[in-house]
Amino acid sequence: MDILRFATAGSVDDGKSTLIGRLLFDSKAIFEDQLEAVERTSRDRGTEYTDLSLLTDGLRAEREQGITIDVAYRYFATPRRKFIIADTPGHIQYTRNMVTGASTADLAIILIDARKGVLEQSRRHAFLTSLLRVPHLVLAVNKMDLVDYSQERFEEIREEFTSFASKLNVSDLTFIPISALHGDNVVSRSENTPWYQGSSLLHHLENVHIASDRNLVDVRFPVQYVIRPQKATDPAFHDYRGYAGQVAGGVLKPGDEVLHLPSGLATRIASIDTFDGPVEEAFPPMSVTLRLEDDIDISRGDMICRPNNQPQAAQELEAMVCWMTDAVKLAPRSKLTIKHTTRTARALVRDVHYRLDVNTLHRDETATALGLNEIGRVSLRVTHPLFVDEYSRNRLTGGFILVEEGSNTTVGAGMIVDARG
């Protein structure tokens, strides 16, 4: 059984948390004590139906305000797949939490309230999922019960969204009319929408093909930790020197010729070790330990790749950055800490080229800084080379975070579009 990670997205009150509650409930992933607690709370508040959003809105403040503030992770499994759900907030103030939830998703479900249609926040989230290269997108037109399950309304929204999405990088887009509250087309196809021929949301989630979303072509192994069991009781490990890490791209095999960066020295893989014994190949997302045939000085933050397929060793980065704090702005001459794969360096902002208007996707080139929740294209110079790929080619070697050095908090998410030495 494999795992599908998906995130919800969309404007406030479009029904994201209710949908997740519904999915968990109808797929029997809700336990009796959880349901009782939710029924009790709903009753206490005088809600006439069981408010399923309470299943994910777990913080006191969320329950008081009836909104989602931070991502909730929920889990369920069907005989076909295990699902990891990130239920993200719709409120603009908490966009950074939506970005957190979507960064690891294989699929995003953008909800639209059928009465309201495509809102600014729907567009912002659609844009963010495309920027984050979430490979599969579902546009769920929700609250169909409130528009009499009108096919016309569904088609209108589909057209409006399709025209917006044509400006984005979306390779797989599916539209489904649903009612999260009543369960139409969530787990099984609904009789209320005889005009809809597609599959239910759950059926789609169970069957969407994700195996080819990983990069299995470009070998990338960021060295995370050097394993040297100096005091090992077993003399066999006296001279052991292994490079531990999680494969970020490609397929590695013992005997393969590999290249080490930054040294540029070539060697071969002597073996790929794990606690459970050596393995014949390693690919994403495996965590393994490589032993190499030659003694090369290798440490955390270095990269192992193929001689004929190397990442760019870059000190000048061009990236799309999503800014996530209101404490400071991202502006030329800002100095930040950058973390990329297992390497940390300092970064200097050289230029803010433009800020994007998420509604129109217009590039505002007069912008000189990025504020909270703003997205723009930025050039950075880093103190020592990072081994990068374009984010569109590899999310793991193309993404980075920016950390503010005063507060130590994570303030920026970056996606590399271009890089130079």
Next chain:
Amino acid sequence: MLQQRDYTTSQLDVLEAEAIHIMREVAAEFERPCLLFSGGKDSIVMLRIAEKAFWPAPIPFPLMHIDTGHNFPEVLEFRDRRSEELGARLVVALVQDSIDAGRVAEETGRRASRNRLQTTTLLDAIEDNEFDAVFGGARRDEEKARAKERVFSFRDEFGQWDPKNQRPELWNLYNARIRKGEHIRVFPLSNWTELDIWDYIRREGIEIPSIYFAHTRSVFERDGMLLADSEFVTRGDDEPVFEAVVRYRTVGDLTITGAVQSTAATVEAIIEEIAATRLTERGATRADDRSSEAAMEDRKREGYF
């Protein structure tokens, strides 16, 4: 060639690889990490992952147990034996010491428990040992406040969690930056469910304390839960003791951890039972989460596990 093979990875392998990655990040980026080891199933799995992450080198950090003094003897025996087998340093911080030092006051009465007092002992131990990262075995599927927590969860100099202001956490890039006196709680098993834990225990053939399997025990009923009769609990006259065949789904302080009636004597039988159960593990067996709707969030804010 790539067409011949689709390189899918099973869910347990994905979860294990993610947990190993998290452990190595911590070992690389922090100066003084430690791993909370209670002898419960989640911490046992976490310890196995640590073993795997650094093999053939020993685990590069100590283990720590916050000992309420109200433990199941089987679990303590297991805790000590396992640490010794691994050659790991085990730090035991006693709630009794916090009480003796006047840092906390023992609760009294029928519902007295040392559960809440543990927080002080834990935070003091973190401070005394200057730990800057603390691995916990909490899983997001356990409880709704835990469902909200990051893998790297920042704690300020008072050990507090601020759920409304968590650091963004993108991809597999974890922010390990802190100032002196602050620390990070790290949850490598965040994305595991109870069933994943049991499937893993079965797959790996991991040993667990005997109280997880069905056994006969003297118990009494309180709030619809079966609690073990022991010197640490005050029973009322309306709480008669009887013998029952039970097992534990979670292992915590003996005074608040309920047993479930079960005849499951093997890991396979437990997995079958869990796959069919209609109650969450904490809902079924933890008095501490029943006290209010936000009980866990409140305890976590203060610095609880």
